Amino acid sequence: xxxxxxxxxxxxxxxxxxxxxxxxxxxxxxxxxxxxxxxxxxxxxxxxxxxxxxxxxxxxxxxxxxxxxxxxxxxxxxxxxxxxxxxxxxxxxxxxxxxxxxxxxxxxxxxxxxxxxxxxxxxxxxxxxxxxxxxxxxxxxxxxxxxxxxxxxxxxxxxxxxxxxxxxxxxxxxxxxxxxxxxxxxxxxxxxxxxxxxxxxxxxxxxxxxxxxxxxxxxxxxxxxxxxxxxxxxxxxxxxxxxxxxxxxxxxxxxxxxxxxxxxxxxxxxxxxxxxxxxxxxxxxxxxxxxxxxxxxxxxxxxxxxxxxxxxxxxxxxxxxxxxxxxxxxxxxxxxxxxx
Amino acid sequence: xxxxxxxxxxxxxxxxxxxxxxxxxxxxxxxxxxxxxxxxxxxxxxxxxxxxxxxxxxxxxxxxxxxxxxxxxxxxxxxxxxxxxxxxxxxxxxxxxxxxxxxxxxxxxxxxxxxxxxxxxxxxxxxxxxxxxxxxxxxxxxxxxxxxxxxxxxxxxxxxxxxxx
Numbered sequence: 001x002x003x004x005x006x007x008x009x010x011x012x013x014x015x016x017x018x019x020x021x022x023x024x025x026x027x028x029x030x031x032x033x034x035x036x037x038x039x040x041x042x043x044x045x046x047x048x049x050x051x052x053x054x055x056x057x058x059x060x061x062x063x064x065x066x067x068x069x070x071x072x073x074x075x076x077x078x079x080x081x082x083x084x085x086x087x088x089x090x091x092x093x094x095x096x097x098x099x100x101x102x103x104x105x106x107x108x109x110x111x112x113x114x115x116x117x118x119x120x121x122x123x124x125x126x127x128x129x130x131x132x133x134x135x136x137x138x139x140x141x142x143x144x145x146x147x148x149x150x151x152x153x154x155x156x157x158x159x160x161x162x163x164x165x166x167x168x169x170x171x172x173x174x175x176x177x178x179x180x181x182x183x184x185x186x187x188x189x190x191x192x193x194x195x196x197x198x199x200x201x202x203x204x205x206x207x208x209x210x211x212x213x214x215x216x217x218x219x220x221x222x223x224x225x226x227x228x229x230x231x232x233x234x235x236x237x238x239x240x241x242x243x244x245x246x247x248x249x250x251x252x253x254x255x256x257x258x259x260x261x262x263x264x265x266x267x268x269x270x271x272x273x274x275x276x277x278x279x280x281x282x283x284x285x286x287x288x289x290x291x292x293x294x295x296x297x298x299x300x301x302x303x304x305x306x307x308x309x310x311x312x313x314x315x316x317x318x319x320x321x322x323x324x325x326x327x328x329x330x331x332x333x334x335x336x337x338x339x340x
Numbered sequence: 341x342x343x344x345x346x347x348x349x350x351x352x353x354x355x356x357x358x359x360x361x362x363x364x365x366x367x368x369x370x371x372x373x374x375x376x377x378x379x380x381x382x383x384x385x386x387x388x389x390x391x392x393x394x395x396x397x398x399x400x401x402x403x404x405x406x407x408x409x410x411x412x413x414x415x416x417x418x419x420x421x422x423x424x425x426x427x428x429x430x431x432x433x434x435x436x437x438x439x440x441x442x443x444x445x446x447x448x449x450x451x452x453x454x455x456x457x458x459x460x461x462x463x464x465x466x467x468x469x470x471x472x473x474x475x476x477x478x479x480x481x482x483x484x485x486x487x488x489x490x491x492x493x494x495x496x497x498x499x500x501x502x503x504x505x
Protein backbone atom coordinates (compact mmCIF):
# COMPACT_ATOMS: atom_id res chain seq x y z
CA UNK A 1 0.00 0.00 0.00
CA UNK A 2 2.77 2.45 0.93
CA UNK A 3 4.50 1.48 -2.31
CA UNK A 4 1.40 2.52 -4.23
CA UNK A 5 1.19 5.86 -2.42
CA UNK A 6 4.89 6.37 -3.10
CA UNK A 7 4.48 5.75 -6.83
CA UNK A 8 1.44 8.03 -7.01
CA UNK A 9 3.40 10.75 -5.19
CA UNK A 10 6.32 10.33 -7.58
CA UNK A 11 3.99 10.61 -10.57
CA UNK A 12 2.39 13.75 -9.15
CA UNK A 13 5.76 15.37 -8.49
CA UNK A 14 6.84 14.46 -12.02
CA UNK A 15 3.73 15.95 -13.61
CA UNK A 16 3.95 19.16 -11.57
CA UNK A 17 7.64 19.49 -12.44
CA UNK A 18 6.90 18.99 -16.16
CA UNK A 19 4.14 21.62 -16.13
CA UNK A 20 6.35 24.06 -14.20
CA UNK A 21 9.32 23.55 -16.54
CA UNK A 22 7.14 23.97 -19.63
CA UNK A 23 5.27 27.01 -18.31
CA UNK A 24 8.46 28.86 -17.39
CA UNK A 25 10.01 28.11 -20.76
CA UNK A 26 6.85 29.08 -22.63
CA UNK A 27 6.61 32.42 -20.83
CA UNK A 28 10.26 33.13 -21.60
CA UNK A 29 9.87 31.93 -25.20
CA UNK A 30 7.06 34.33 -26.06
CA UNK A 31 9.36 37.18 -25.01
CA UNK A 32 12.45 35.67 -26.71
CA UNK A 33 10.64 35.02 -29.96
CA UNK A 34 9.38 38.59 -30.20
CA UNK A 35 12.84 39.94 -29.37
CA UNK A 36 14.67 37.70 -31.85
CA UNK A 37 12.21 38.33 -34.67
CA UNK A 38 12.36 42.05 -33.94
CA UNK A 39 16.16 41.98 -34.12
CA UNK A 40 15.96 40.23 -37.50
CA UNK A 41 13.44 42.86 -38.66
CA UNK A 42 15.74 45.64 -37.32
CA UNK A 43 13.18 46.68 -34.66
CA UNK A 44 13.39 46.84 -30.86
CA UNK A 45 10.60 44.44 -29.95
CA UNK A 46 8.92 44.66 -26.53
CA UNK A 47 10.93 47.07 -24.35
CA UNK A 48 8.42 48.83 -22.07
CA UNK A 49 7.40 46.32 -19.36
CA UNK A 50 10.35 45.67 -17.07
CA UNK A 51 14.05 45.58 -18.04
CA UNK A 52 14.44 44.65 -21.72
CA UNK A 53 10.67 44.13 -21.80
CA UNK A 54 11.09 40.92 -19.79
CA UNK A 55 7.76 41.38 -18.01
CA UNK A 56 5.90 41.52 -21.33
CA UNK A 57 4.69 37.86 -21.13
CA UNK A 58 3.04 38.60 -17.78
CA UNK A 59 1.37 41.70 -19.16
CA UNK A 60 0.18 39.68 -22.17
CA UNK A 61 -1.16 36.95 -19.89
CA UNK A 62 -3.12 39.45 -17.76
CA UNK A 63 -4.53 41.08 -20.87
CA UNK A 64 -5.70 37.78 -22.31
CA UNK A 65 -7.19 36.66 -18.98
CA UNK A 66 -9.31 39.79 -18.64
CA UNK A 67 -10.54 39.84 -22.23
CA UNK A 68 -14.13 39.09 -23.10
CA UNK A 69 -14.80 35.47 -23.92
CA UNK A 70 -16.76 35.25 -27.16
CA UNK A 71 -18.54 32.15 -28.42
CA UNK A 72 -19.98 32.43 -31.94
CA UNK A 73 -23.74 32.04 -32.03
CA UNK A 74 -23.72 29.14 -34.45
CA UNK A 75 -20.75 27.37 -32.91
CA UNK A 76 -21.01 23.81 -31.67
CA UNK A 77 -20.68 24.96 -28.04
CA UNK A 78 -19.50 21.74 -26.43
CA UNK A 79 -16.84 21.01 -29.03
CA UNK A 80 -15.84 24.68 -29.23
CA UNK A 81 -15.26 24.98 -25.48
CA UNK A 82 -13.59 21.59 -25.12
CA UNK A 83 -11.08 22.11 -27.95
CA UNK A 84 -8.63 24.50 -26.20
CA UNK A 85 -8.54 22.29 -23.09
CA UNK A 86 -7.84 19.24 -25.22
CA UNK A 87 -5.14 21.09 -27.18
CA UNK A 88 -3.42 22.02 -23.92
CA UNK A 89 -3.74 18.51 -22.48
CA UNK A 90 -2.51 16.71 -25.58
CA UNK A 91 0.43 19.10 -25.87
CA UNK A 92 1.51 18.16 -22.32
CA UNK A 93 1.37 14.40 -22.88
CA UNK A 94 4.60 13.81 -24.84
CA UNK A 95 6.62 15.94 -22.39
CA UNK A 96 6.45 13.37 -19.57
CA UNK A 97 8.89 10.97 -21.28
CA UNK A 98 11.55 13.57 -22.03
CA UNK A 99 14.27 13.60 -19.39
CA UNK A 100 16.29 16.75 -18.74
CA UNK A 101 18.93 14.84 -16.77
CA UNK A 102 19.77 11.24 -15.92
CA UNK A 103 16.81 10.11 -13.84
CA UNK A 104 15.23 13.57 -14.07
CA UNK A 105 12.23 12.33 -16.01
CA UNK A 106 8.56 12.17 -15.10
CA UNK A 107 8.00 8.67 -16.53
CA UNK A 108 10.76 6.61 -18.15
CA UNK A 109 8.46 4.46 -20.28
CA UNK A 110 10.00 1.42 -21.99
CA UNK A 111 8.01 2.43 -25.09
CA UNK A 112 9.32 6.03 -24.79
CA UNK A 113 9.88 7.23 -28.34
CA UNK A 114 6.93 5.27 -29.68
CA UNK A 115 4.74 6.81 -26.97
CA UNK A 116 5.84 10.29 -28.01
CA UNK A 117 4.97 9.55 -31.64
CA UNK A 118 1.57 8.19 -30.58
CA UNK A 119 0.43 11.00 -28.29
CA UNK A 120 1.76 13.81 -30.45
CA UNK A 121 -0.63 12.66 -33.18
CA UNK A 122 -3.51 13.31 -30.77
CA UNK A 123 -3.19 17.10 -30.87
CA UNK A 124 -4.56 17.00 -34.41
CA UNK A 125 -7.88 15.91 -32.90
CA UNK A 126 -7.97 19.02 -30.70
CA UNK A 127 -7.24 21.29 -33.66
CA UNK A 128 -9.94 19.60 -35.75
CA UNK A 129 -12.37 20.06 -32.85
CA UNK A 130 -11.60 23.78 -32.80
CA UNK A 131 -11.87 24.02 -36.56
CA UNK A 132 -15.22 22.26 -36.67
CA UNK A 133 -16.70 23.73 -33.53
CA UNK A 134 -16.13 27.33 -34.65
CA UNK A 135 -18.44 26.92 -37.65
CA UNK A 136 -16.29 29.29 -39.67
CA UNK A 137 -14.93 28.66 -43.14
CA UNK A 138 -11.44 29.90 -42.34
CA UNK A 139 -11.27 27.70 -39.27
CA UNK A 140 -12.46 24.72 -41.27
CA UNK A 141 -9.87 25.27 -44.01
CA UNK A 142 -7.14 25.67 -41.41
CA UNK A 143 -8.26 22.47 -39.71
CA UNK A 144 -8.25 20.49 -42.93
CA UNK A 145 -4.75 21.69 -43.70
CA UNK A 146 -3.66 20.66 -40.22
CA UNK A 147 -5.06 17.17 -40.72
CA UNK A 148 -3.38 16.78 -44.11
CA UNK A 149 -0.11 18.17 -42.79
CA UNK A 150 0.10 16.10 -39.64
CA UNK A 151 -0.95 12.90 -41.40
CA UNK A 152 1.74 13.31 -44.05
CA UNK A 153 4.59 14.46 -41.82
CA UNK A 154 4.02 11.96 -39.05
CA UNK A 155 5.30 9.12 -41.24
CA UNK A 156 8.77 10.57 -41.98
CA UNK A 157 8.92 11.75 -38.35
CA UNK A 158 8.48 8.24 -36.98
CA UNK A 159 10.64 6.64 -39.68
CA UNK A 160 13.54 9.00 -39.02
CA UNK A 161 13.57 7.96 -35.35
CA UNK A 162 13.79 4.31 -36.37
CA UNK A 163 17.50 4.39 -37.22
CA UNK A 164 18.39 5.63 -33.74
CA UNK A 165 16.13 3.07 -32.11
CA UNK A 166 17.87 0.34 -34.13
CA UNK A 167 21.34 1.55 -33.08
CA UNK A 168 20.46 1.87 -29.38
CA UNK A 169 18.24 -1.20 -29.23
CA UNK A 170 15.81 0.56 -26.89
CA UNK A 171 12.90 2.97 -27.15
CA UNK A 172 13.54 4.62 -23.79
CA UNK A 173 14.73 8.22 -24.06
CA UNK A 174 17.07 7.67 -21.10
CA UNK A 175 18.81 4.79 -22.90
CA UNK A 176 19.07 6.86 -26.08
CA UNK A 177 20.91 9.64 -24.25
CA UNK A 178 23.10 7.11 -22.38
CA UNK A 179 24.13 5.65 -25.75
CA UNK A 180 25.40 9.08 -26.82
CA UNK A 181 27.27 9.78 -23.57
CA UNK A 182 30.84 9.20 -24.68
CA UNK A 183 33.30 10.87 -27.02
CA UNK A 184 36.07 10.10 -29.47
CA UNK A 185 39.43 11.29 -28.10
CA UNK A 186 37.47 12.85 -25.23
CA UNK A 187 36.44 15.79 -27.41
CA UNK A 188 34.22 14.82 -30.33
CA UNK A 189 30.90 13.65 -28.87
CA UNK A 190 29.26 10.48 -30.20
CA UNK A 191 25.97 12.21 -30.85
CA UNK A 192 23.54 10.66 -33.27
CA UNK A 193 23.60 13.75 -35.47
CA UNK A 194 26.98 12.40 -36.68
CA UNK A 195 25.72 8.82 -37.08
CA UNK A 196 22.39 9.79 -38.64
CA UNK A 197 22.80 13.13 -40.45
CA UNK A 198 20.10 12.31 -42.99
CA UNK A 199 17.66 11.32 -40.25
CA UNK A 200 18.45 14.58 -38.46
CA UNK A 201 17.51 16.66 -41.51
CA UNK A 202 14.32 14.66 -42.08
CA UNK A 203 13.38 14.81 -38.41
CA UNK A 204 14.06 18.54 -38.19
CA UNK A 205 11.84 19.27 -41.21
CA UNK A 206 9.09 16.96 -40.00
CA UNK A 207 9.12 18.32 -36.47
CA UNK A 208 8.85 21.91 -37.73
CA UNK A 209 5.83 20.81 -39.76
CA UNK A 210 4.30 19.11 -36.73
CA UNK A 211 4.84 22.27 -34.68
CA UNK A 212 3.13 24.25 -37.40
CA UNK A 213 5.84 26.89 -37.65
CA UNK A 214 7.16 28.81 -40.63
CA UNK A 215 7.90 27.59 -43.30
CA UNK A 216 5.14 25.07 -42.60
CA UNK A 217 2.61 27.21 -40.70
CA UNK A 218 -0.15 26.68 -43.27
CA UNK A 219 -2.80 25.74 -40.68
CA UNK A 220 -2.88 29.38 -39.55
CA UNK A 221 -1.42 31.32 -42.44
CA UNK A 222 -2.61 34.84 -41.65
CA UNK A 223 -2.58 36.15 -45.19
CA UNK A 224 -5.13 33.61 -46.45
CA UNK A 225 -6.98 32.18 -43.46
CA UNK A 226 -7.17 35.07 -40.94
CA UNK A 227 -5.80 32.86 -38.14
CA UNK A 228 -6.77 29.36 -39.24
CA UNK A 229 -8.31 27.07 -36.67
CA UNK A 230 -8.27 29.63 -33.83
CA UNK A 231 -9.90 32.48 -35.79
CA UNK A 232 -12.96 32.53 -33.53
CA UNK A 233 -11.17 32.16 -30.21
CA UNK A 234 -10.50 35.04 -27.86
CA UNK A 235 -9.27 35.69 -24.34
CA UNK A 236 -8.44 32.70 -22.19
CA UNK A 237 -9.21 30.07 -24.81
CA UNK A 238 -6.97 31.76 -27.34
CA UNK A 239 -4.26 31.89 -24.68
CA UNK A 240 -4.58 28.14 -24.18
CA UNK A 241 -4.02 27.53 -27.89
CA UNK A 242 -0.98 29.78 -27.88
CA UNK A 243 0.29 28.01 -24.80
CA UNK A 244 -0.19 24.62 -26.47
CA UNK A 245 1.62 25.85 -29.55
CA UNK A 246 4.64 27.00 -27.56
CA UNK A 247 4.64 23.76 -25.58
CA UNK A 248 4.92 21.95 -28.91
CA UNK A 249 7.85 24.23 -29.69
CA UNK A 250 9.62 23.41 -26.41
CA UNK A 251 8.86 19.69 -26.57
CA UNK A 252 9.93 19.40 -30.22
CA UNK A 253 13.23 21.13 -29.51
CA UNK A 254 13.79 19.01 -26.40
CA UNK A 255 13.12 15.89 -28.47
CA UNK A 256 15.67 16.97 -31.08
CA UNK A 257 18.24 17.49 -28.32
CA UNK A 258 17.45 14.11 -26.76
CA UNK A 259 17.57 12.14 -29.99
CA UNK A 260 20.34 13.79 -31.95
CA UNK A 261 22.37 16.13 -29.76
CA UNK A 262 23.22 13.90 -26.82
CA UNK A 263 20.65 15.22 -24.33
CA UNK A 264 22.39 16.35 -21.15
CA UNK A 265 25.86 15.20 -22.25
CA UNK A 266 28.69 17.52 -23.28
CA UNK A 267 32.16 16.04 -23.97
CA UNK A 268 34.60 17.81 -21.67
CA UNK A 269 32.21 19.23 -19.08
CA UNK A 270 30.06 16.19 -18.28
CA UNK A 271 32.93 13.89 -17.17
CA UNK A 272 34.22 16.71 -14.93
CA UNK A 273 30.76 17.26 -13.45
CA UNK A 274 30.47 13.56 -12.47
CA UNK A 275 32.41 14.24 -9.22
CA UNK A 276 30.22 17.11 -8.09
CA UNK A 277 27.63 14.99 -6.27
CA UNK A 278 24.14 16.43 -6.38
CA UNK A 279 25.39 19.45 -8.30
CA UNK A 280 25.95 17.28 -11.36
CA UNK A 281 22.20 17.20 -11.94
CA UNK A 282 22.23 20.99 -12.05
CA UNK A 283 24.98 20.85 -14.68
CA UNK A 284 23.00 18.29 -16.68
CA UNK A 285 19.88 20.44 -16.67
CA UNK A 286 21.92 23.49 -17.63
CA UNK A 287 23.51 21.64 -20.57
CA UNK A 288 20.15 20.30 -21.72
CA UNK A 289 18.42 23.68 -21.54
CA UNK A 290 21.33 25.40 -23.28
CA UNK A 291 21.18 22.93 -26.18
CA UNK A 292 17.41 23.28 -26.31
CA UNK A 293 17.73 27.03 -26.67
CA UNK A 294 20.28 26.62 -29.47
CA UNK A 295 17.65 24.66 -31.41
CA UNK A 296 14.92 27.14 -30.43
CA UNK A 297 17.05 30.08 -31.55
CA UNK A 298 17.77 28.31 -34.83
CA UNK A 299 14.07 27.74 -35.47
CA UNK A 300 13.29 31.39 -34.68
CA UNK A 301 15.99 32.38 -37.11
CA UNK A 302 14.35 30.14 -39.72
CA UNK A 303 11.05 31.87 -38.98
CA UNK A 304 12.63 35.27 -39.48
CA UNK A 305 14.30 34.22 -42.73
CA UNK A 306 12.11 31.90 -44.76
CA UNK A 307 8.72 32.45 -46.34
CA UNK A 308 5.66 30.24 -46.07
CA UNK A 309 5.47 27.37 -48.56
CA UNK A 310 2.42 26.72 -50.70
CA UNK A 311 0.13 23.93 -49.55
CA UNK A 312 0.80 21.70 -52.56
CA UNK A 313 4.56 22.22 -52.25
CA UNK A 314 4.38 21.34 -48.59
CA UNK A 315 2.52 18.07 -49.11
CA UNK A 316 4.71 17.21 -52.12
CA UNK A 317 7.85 17.84 -50.06
CA UNK A 318 6.57 15.53 -47.33
CA UNK A 319 5.60 12.62 -49.54
CA UNK A 320 8.13 12.87 -52.36
CA UNK A 321 11.08 14.32 -50.49
CA UNK A 322 11.14 13.37 -46.83
CA UNK A 323 9.45 9.97 -46.97
CA UNK A 324 11.89 8.39 -49.49
CA UNK A 325 14.85 9.90 -47.62
CA UNK A 326 13.56 8.52 -44.32
CA UNK A 327 13.07 5.08 -45.89
CA UNK A 328 16.56 5.21 -47.40
CA UNK A 329 17.96 6.04 -43.98
CA UNK A 330 16.19 3.05 -42.42
CA UNK A 331 17.53 0.70 -45.11
CA UNK A 332 21.11 1.99 -44.90
CA UNK A 333 21.10 1.86 -41.10
CA UNK A 334 19.72 -1.68 -41.20
CA UNK A 335 22.38 -2.86 -43.67
CA UNK A 336 25.23 -1.25 -41.73
CA UNK A 337 24.01 -2.68 -38.41
CA UNK A 338 23.70 -6.17 -39.93
CA UNK A 339 27.16 -6.07 -41.47
CA UNK A 340 28.84 -4.78 -38.33
CA UNK B 341 -9.27 -2.79 -4.75
CA UNK B 342 -7.80 0.32 -6.32
CA UNK B 343 -7.24 -1.59 -9.54
CA UNK B 344 -10.93 -2.51 -9.57
CA UNK B 345 -11.89 1.13 -9.09
CA UNK B 346 -9.57 2.25 -11.89
CA UNK B 347 -10.92 -0.43 -14.17
CA UNK B 348 -14.49 0.61 -13.36
CA UNK B 349 -13.84 4.28 -14.18
CA UNK B 350 -12.00 3.52 -17.42
CA UNK B 351 -14.54 0.99 -18.61
CA UNK B 352 -17.39 3.40 -17.85
CA UNK B 353 -15.61 5.93 -20.07
CA UNK B 354 -15.27 3.31 -22.80
CA UNK B 355 -18.95 2.37 -22.58
CA UNK B 356 -19.98 6.02 -22.54
CA UNK B 357 -17.88 6.60 -25.65
CA UNK B 358 -19.37 3.59 -27.41
CA UNK B 359 -22.89 4.71 -26.52
CA UNK B 360 -22.02 8.19 -27.81
CA UNK B 361 -21.02 6.74 -31.17
CA UNK B 362 -24.42 5.08 -31.51
CA UNK B 363 -26.67 7.81 -30.11
CA UNK B 364 -24.92 11.03 -31.24
CA UNK B 365 -27.08 13.19 -33.49
CA UNK B 366 -24.15 14.76 -35.27
CA UNK B 367 -21.61 12.75 -37.16
CA UNK B 368 -18.74 14.82 -35.74
CA UNK B 369 -19.81 14.07 -32.15
CA UNK B 370 -20.03 10.38 -33.00
CA UNK B 371 -16.43 10.35 -34.21
CA UNK B 372 -15.25 12.21 -31.09
CA UNK B 373 -17.07 9.66 -28.92
CA UNK B 374 -15.26 6.97 -30.86
CA UNK B 375 -11.97 8.63 -29.94
CA UNK B 376 -12.97 8.59 -26.26
CA UNK B 377 -13.87 4.90 -26.51
CA UNK B 378 -10.60 3.98 -28.24
CA UNK B 379 -8.48 5.93 -25.76
CA UNK B 380 -10.28 4.28 -22.83
CA UNK B 381 -9.53 0.87 -24.32
CA UNK B 382 -5.87 1.90 -24.60
CA UNK B 383 -5.97 2.79 -20.89
CA UNK B 384 -7.39 -0.66 -20.12
CA UNK B 385 -4.48 -2.22 -22.00
CA UNK B 386 -2.07 -0.28 -19.80
CA UNK B 387 -3.71 -1.55 -16.61
CA UNK B 388 -3.30 -5.07 -18.02
CA UNK B 389 0.43 -4.52 -18.57
CA UNK B 390 0.19 -4.54 -22.37
CA UNK B 391 2.03 -1.26 -22.91
CA UNK B 392 2.99 -1.90 -26.49
CA UNK B 393 -0.58 -2.67 -27.52
CA UNK B 394 -1.78 0.49 -25.74
CA UNK B 395 0.69 2.71 -27.55
CA UNK B 396 -0.14 1.13 -30.90
CA UNK B 397 -3.85 1.57 -30.12
CA UNK B 398 -3.28 5.31 -29.60
CA UNK B 399 -0.97 5.64 -32.61
CA UNK B 400 -3.11 3.75 -35.11
CA UNK B 401 -6.69 4.22 -33.96
CA UNK B 402 -6.85 7.51 -32.05
CA UNK B 403 -4.09 9.27 -33.97
CA UNK B 404 -4.68 7.76 -37.41
CA UNK B 405 -8.14 6.38 -37.96
CA UNK B 406 -10.03 9.00 -35.92
CA UNK B 407 -8.16 11.86 -37.57
CA UNK B 408 -8.93 10.37 -40.96
CA UNK B 409 -12.61 10.03 -39.99
CA UNK B 410 -12.74 13.65 -38.81
CA UNK B 411 -11.05 14.73 -42.01
CA UNK B 412 -13.63 12.84 -44.04
CA UNK B 413 -16.51 14.31 -42.01
CA UNK B 414 -15.19 17.81 -42.62
CA UNK B 415 -15.02 17.16 -46.35
CA UNK B 416 -18.69 16.20 -46.42
CA UNK B 417 -21.61 18.55 -45.90
CA UNK B 418 -20.81 20.89 -43.08
CA UNK B 419 -23.83 20.39 -40.86
CA UNK B 420 -24.98 16.87 -41.39
CA UNK B 421 -27.71 16.01 -38.88
CA UNK B 422 -28.42 12.33 -38.72
CA UNK B 423 -32.12 11.53 -38.84
CA UNK B 424 -33.51 9.19 -36.26
CA UNK B 425 -34.93 6.31 -38.25
CA UNK B 426 -37.60 4.11 -36.65
CA UNK B 427 -36.09 0.84 -35.49
CA UNK B 428 -37.01 -2.19 -37.50
CA UNK B 429 -37.97 -5.30 -35.59
CA UNK B 430 -34.78 -7.22 -36.27
CA UNK B 431 -32.40 -4.69 -34.74
CA UNK B 432 -33.41 -5.16 -31.07
CA UNK B 433 -33.64 -8.94 -31.51
CA UNK B 434 -30.15 -9.21 -32.98
CA UNK B 435 -28.78 -6.84 -30.34
CA UNK B 436 -30.20 -8.99 -27.54
CA UNK B 437 -28.92 -12.18 -29.17
CA UNK B 438 -25.47 -10.73 -29.57
CA UNK B 439 -25.48 -9.55 -25.96
CA UNK B 440 -26.40 -13.05 -24.79
CA UNK B 441 -23.56 -14.48 -26.90
CA UNK B 442 -21.02 -12.07 -25.40
CA UNK B 443 -22.23 -12.79 -21.84
CA UNK B 444 -21.98 -16.51 -22.55
CA UNK B 445 -18.33 -16.22 -23.59
CA UNK B 446 -17.47 -13.91 -20.69
CA UNK B 447 -18.93 -16.49 -18.30
CA UNK B 448 -16.88 -19.24 -19.94
CA UNK B 449 -13.50 -17.50 -19.98
CA UNK B 450 -13.27 -16.65 -16.28
CA UNK B 451 -13.08 -12.92 -17.05
CA UNK B 452 -10.73 -10.87 -14.85
CA UNK B 453 -10.75 -7.10 -14.64
CA UNK B 454 -7.00 -6.77 -14.39
CA UNK B 455 -4.05 -9.08 -14.77
CA UNK B 456 -0.94 -9.41 -12.69
CA UNK B 457 1.72 -7.08 -14.09
CA UNK B 458 4.24 -9.16 -15.96
CA UNK B 459 2.04 -12.26 -16.01
CA UNK B 460 1.41 -11.73 -19.70
CA UNK B 461 4.48 -9.86 -20.98
CA UNK B 462 3.24 -6.99 -23.11
CA UNK B 463 6.19 -4.64 -23.05
CA UNK B 464 7.98 -3.67 -26.25
CA UNK B 465 10.97 -5.96 -25.80
CA UNK B 466 9.02 -9.18 -25.33
CA UNK B 467 6.58 -8.35 -28.13
CA UNK B 468 9.58 -7.78 -30.41
CA UNK B 469 11.15 -11.09 -29.33
CA UNK B 470 7.98 -12.98 -30.20
CA UNK B 471 7.26 -11.25 -33.50
CA UNK B 472 10.77 -11.41 -34.96
CA UNK B 473 11.95 -14.81 -33.73
CA UNK B 474 12.10 -17.24 -36.71
CA UNK B 475 10.52 -20.02 -34.68
CA UNK B 476 7.52 -17.95 -33.65
CA UNK B 477 5.89 -15.32 -35.84
CA UNK B 478 8.59 -13.98 -38.18
CA UNK B 479 7.10 -15.58 -41.29
CA UNK B 480 3.47 -14.56 -40.66
CA UNK B 481 4.70 -11.06 -39.86
CA UNK B 482 6.53 -10.78 -43.18
CA UNK B 483 3.53 -12.22 -45.03
CA UNK B 484 1.23 -9.61 -43.49
CA UNK B 485 3.75 -6.98 -44.57
CA UNK B 486 3.67 -8.18 -48.17
CA UNK B 487 -0.13 -8.35 -48.10
CA UNK B 488 -0.35 -4.75 -46.88
CA UNK B 489 2.14 -3.62 -49.50
CA UNK B 490 0.06 -5.29 -52.20
CA UNK B 491 -3.07 -3.60 -50.86
CA UNK B 492 -1.30 -0.24 -50.85
CA UNK B 493 -0.08 -0.61 -54.43
CA UNK B 494 -3.57 -1.68 -55.46
CA UNK B 495 -5.14 1.33 -53.76
CA UNK B 496 -2.73 3.69 -55.50
CA UNK B 497 -3.46 2.02 -58.84
CA UNK B 498 -7.22 2.40 -58.33
CA UNK B 499 -6.95 5.99 -57.11
CA UNK B 500 -4.73 7.36 -59.87
CA UNK B 501 -6.52 9.51 -62.34
CA UNK B 502 -4.79 9.17 -65.69
CA UNK B 503 -2.65 6.72 -67.59
CA UNK B 504 0.35 9.04 -67.63
CA UNK B 505 3.30 7.99 -65.49
